[in-house]
Amino acid sequence: MPTPLPHGIHKRSLLRDDVYESIRDAIVDGTLGPGERLRDPELEKWLGVSRTPIREALLRLERAGLIIAKPGHATIVAPLDPASTVSAQQVVAAMHELATRLAVPSMAGDQLAAMTEANGRFSDALGHDDVELALAADDDFHAVAVGACGNDMIPLVLEQALPLLRRVERQRFGSQAARHSVSAHAEIIRLAGMGDAEGAALATRENWLSLGAGAER
Structure with a gap:
């Protein structure tokens, strides 16, 4: 099997990391405060990207303990615990x-x-x-x-x-x-x-x- 061409893989990876770091840094520096609700449309407008890299970033942030995501409910910045x-x-x-x-x-x-x-x-x-x-x-x-x-x-x-x-x-x-x-x-x-x-x-x-x-x- 020939090696697949890396169409967009590196660019997408960099974008995903950039989105994650932007949201992470905003939480860490207090721009997004504890308990603040994170809405996809607002994040899309702020970061100028589609919903997919935002959702990927939010999953990483949830694993890191910086946000709390409740399916069907709000996604919020985690309180200081x-x-x-x-x-x-x-x-x-x-x-x-x-x-x-x-x-x-x-x-x-x-x-x-x-x-x-x-x-x-x-x-x-x-x-x-x-x-x-x-x-x-x-x-x-x-x-x-x-x-x-x-x-x-x-x-x-x-x-x-x-x-x-x-x-x-x-x-x-x-x-x-x-x-x-x-x-x-x-x-x-x-x-x-x-x-x-x-x-x-x-x-x-x-x-x-x-x-x-x-x-x-």
């Missing part, structure tokens, strides 16, 4: 702990420098109360270990769990308590620079778990 947030936090912390443990033994100077630079941007963003830049810098900091760990399953799991936690992060990164994470990042860099994979991994885990303890990451 402390139990679900804690579950997501535990998974995210475990994945970043594993990524750090795997990455540190082979971590090079340029990767440590990238973490240091990202933490500097993180500190500056917090100092200017810029939540968007703080989140981006925090992502860049943790992405170094995830990218260097060599385990392709870790980013897939994080993609599923992190959006639930990100809604809480956005609310708390505007507080001065988030300054705690600057020193926590610095300690992770110090331990990684010493080649202490176990210490850096545990420090990374505590960095993520501290989000629920009143001392933000």
Whole structure:
């Protein structure tokens, strides 16, 4: 059998991902608030796409716990649920702990420098109360270990769990308590620079778990 021609497959895949990310980001940043009803015609008008990629995106968002869909009834943005947030936090912390443990033994100077630079941007963003830049810098900091760990399953799991936690992060990164994470990042860099994979991994885990303890990451 000849290999089928990929008519539109890649374009459709990119469109589907774009639609998913647009709705996901609007939920995470609060544009679409908890309990808000999601109507297909409004989403179609906003995103300029047909109903099919929207329905596919909503299914993914439901699996991620960001929306609640009741067949024959309304589809709404999921309320902030402390139990679900804690579950997501535990998974995210475990994945970043594993990524750090795997990455540190082979971590090079340029990767440590990238973490240091990202933490500097993180500190500056917090100092200017810029939540968007703080989140981006925090992502860049943790992405170094995830990218260097060599385990392709870790980013897939994080993609599923992190959006639930990100809604809480956005609310708390505007507080001065988030300054705690600057020193926590610095300690992770110090331990990684010493080649202490176990210490850096545990420090990374505590960095993520501290989000629920009143001392933000």
